[in-house]
Amino acid sequence: MRILCLGLFVLTVAAHAGESDIRVLIDVSGSMRQNDPHGLRIPALKLLLELLPPATRAGVWLFSETPENLISPAPVDRQWKNAAGAAAQRIHSRGRYTDIEKALQTVIADWEAPGEDRHIILLTDGMLDVSPDPALDSASRNRIERQLIPRLQALGARIYTIALSDQADHHLMRQLAITTDGWNETAHSAEQLQRAFLKIVQKATPREGLPLRDNRFTVDANV
Secondary structure, three states: OEEEEOOOOOOEEEOOOOOEEEEEEEEOEOOHHHHOOOOOHHHHHHHHHHHOOOOEEEEEEEEOOOOEEEEEEEEOOHHHHHHHHHHHHHOOOOEOOEOHHHHHHHHOOOOOOOOOOEEEEEEEOOOOEOOOOHHHHHHHHHHHHHHHHHHHHHHOEEEEEEEOOOOOOHHHHHHHHHHOOOEEEEOOOHHHHHHHHHHHHHHHOOOEEOOOEOOEEEEOOOO
16 A cells, blocks of 8 residues: 655546536626635636546636626637636626626526536625616526526536625525535635635546545555
């Protein structure tokens, strides 16, 4: 037996046989100036991109009042990762609203029939906010709960939500995650955000590997 020590390491023995389709939504509303003043979203997204295995299809969007495609869904390869990493520098905090409903509708627009291994990662810091009129915010929330979540379930999509602030709409975030068999996380630091992305990738693209115990893993000499 050989025992190796490490800080944070993921050992992949075999790639997952199926192709996962992962859509990433990054909040760029104005409140991010306060809740992400050091631009943690950029290095965190770059880490996420590097973690995506080759047998994956992925795309990234920015969203506030209107979703903006950062890089179109395509098979993940080195060229795609380089382009996505460069595009990550366009992440900003100038948006006016946080229209989660429109963002989710946009990323699933080409998912017309039920499928497998579909995943949406939603990174946000605030409340659902589509208008100065609270009634319109409430109407959007109701549509998410009564129409959009059932549609996501029918399409076979799992939602992974990451909140960057205690002021986020945690009830809605948990609801989106739980009802679609996804995952809900809150991150207050760069380390927590990176670990959240790592955990989500492990769930969305499961692969055979070795367990870490006390920052060590054991490999049989025959492997």
